[in-house]
Amino acid sequence: MQMKQYPFYFKATIILFGFVLFVYSLAVLRDILVPFCFALIIAILLNPLVNKLQQRGVRKIFAIIFSMLIALLVFGGIMYFISSQVIGLTENFPVLKAKFYELLNQLQKWVRSNFGISISKQVDLINEALNSSKALVGQTVGTAFATLMIVFVLPVYVFLLLFYKTLLLNFLYESFAEKNSTQVADILKQTKSAIQSYMIGLLIEALIVAAMNSTALLILGVKYAILLGVIGALLNMLPYIGRIIAIALPVLMATVTKNGYSTQLGIIIAYIIIQLIDNNFLIPKIVSSKVQINALVSIIIVLLGGALWGVPGMFLSIPFIAIIKIICDRVEGMKPLGKLLGDEIPTKHKGLVWGPRKAKASLSETIVNDTK
Secondary structure, eight states: OOOOOOOHHHHHHHHHHHHHHHHHHHHHTHHHHHHHHHHHHHHHHHHHHHHHHHHTTOOHHHHHHHHHHHHHHHHHHHHHHHHHHHHHHHHTHHHHHHHHHHHHHHHHHHHHHHHOOOHHHHHHHHHHHHHHTHHHHHHHHHHHHHHHHTTTHHHHHHHHHHHTHHHHHHHHHHTSOGGGHHHHHHHHHHHHHHHHHHHHHHHHHHHHHHHHHHHHHHHHTOTTHHHHHHHHHHHTTSTTHHHHHHHHHHHHHHHHHSSSSHHHHHHHHHHHHHHHHIIIIIHHHTSOTTOOBOHHHHHHHHHHHHHHHHHHHHHHHHHHHHHHHHHHHHSGGGHHHHHHHBSOOOSOSSSOOOOOOOOOOOHHHHHHHHTO
8 A cells, every 4th residue: 555645844834833842842841850850850860779689589679669769868958957057147147238239339330430331220221231131030939939839749759760660661652563572672671871970970970079179278278168169169060151150150259258359260260170170080081972962052051941841951951861862872763863963063064974883881881880
């Protein structure tokens, strides 16, 4: 039976309509999907520990509960540490606020003397900018509150994903023809290992970057150095955009709390050195080298994630585009898309392309392999 061939414009319209419907569904179901996506990442991270406990004879349900308790203790410890630092910041907030207004007044006088813009005009421009951004701020705050309201479902999601892991995997196996079962099993196994190593590598990288940031700020005498260092490490997960904000925060703190500009210059130099170490050593050696996303895709996907799901979407965008790249690299028909997402630049656009040398296993990949 001959298949009916549809014209290109018809197929393109159907594809575009499906894509718009998919994005609209993601936006509408944001409050449900955001905690589920975070739960999926946590379940992937806890899966090696659950497997290790089961190999030691622990029943599956107790292995899951014990793994979740460990994760809860780690998360609680981090939140306690950050909250204690924030409390110290709020105690000195009136002093910092007064210093900030003093600097703002000096800046307004400098702008008036050099550019001829009156202080009242500057205030009007600032108010106009703030009013235009109210919708975006309201959306971000609304997303944050909605996420906090349903954050209690995270443990439920994580538990059920780990408990029904075999059921979900069997569904994936049975969704394809039996003749492809071996290939599907191989793809799932490689994908699971790569995702786990990538996420574990990100956590190790964040800890090292937080330590380097905090040490540099402590040496420079910046107030709340540890808090700013940890925040900088978290923002470092947002490529390029997050790194700029990570530098701006301690620079602003030093400007408000210190005289002169030597400390600010020292912060910029220290953070540039840390970024060089991160890009040239930590990411290749610790984070899985198989899951590098190029700069263009990283910036676009972070902005799209922020527009779709707010701040949580910005943090979720990079891990999930990395998961998509992992799958694309292992499915024959999707390898061109995987190459497009990756950061490897071919030497020629046609003909022979210099292939990459086989990369040595990263630290995160070694950890995942040892837990199998």
